[in-house]
Amino acid sequence: MSLSASPASTALDDWLAQATVAPEITALRPDYRALLIVADGLVPGPSDEVSERLLAEAERTVTERYAGGSYEDDPHVRAWREAFQAAGMKPKRTRPSADALLRRVPAGLPRINRLTDIYNAVSIAHAVPLGGEDLDHYRGAPRLERAVGDEEFATVAGGEPAVETAAPGEPIWRDDLGVTCRRWNWRQCVRTQLTLTTTRAFFVLDALGAMDDEALAAAGEALVRGLTEASPGVRTATRVVTGPRPEED
Structure with missing residues (x-):
């Protein structure tokens, strides 16, 4: 289904229904x-009072939660490090996204734009890897799989546009044109990144067993609340997707 025209909420549901998680991801982490x-109808723009308040509140929540301890002891953060290691990635060199954000909280997170700030606030407040993509630059259905090794990833190197290829076996989110996020949730491509003109977006909240379904739903609800506050006319659709279980093979 094409999403080149502004879709109704039913079209959003239809598009989400095409998302898939490959069996090799389930084999790696059955709890994923x-x-x-x-979201359609977003109001884009630079960081503002709404996104600043949400992100500042999340930073305070994190600081209070881990006072006297460390975010590194969070069960979900630990689970993601284990998942990265099992997939052949070094979690201290290429950190899961929530891990990377949480370690920056003491110095304060960068303010990027109102949409990115909102999802970063949810990510740290709920210790969940969370990424956002510009839907207008997405092509085809989203799918999570392990790379063959020839999938293209649009990035920036030395301040200039560059194209890399994913390493064989690494978990990647991708569309028909290439990789949209490398190493499960480590780094997003520049082609689909949220910008000051994004009005339609696709968000992925990655969960392992250490985050139960209720906590995952609460994180999603927090994101929808934040987006709705910043963009009162926004329309959203949601879906939880998992890979095939052994009995489904």
């Missing part, structure tokens, strides 16, 4: 689930 959220 992704909460997918599509």
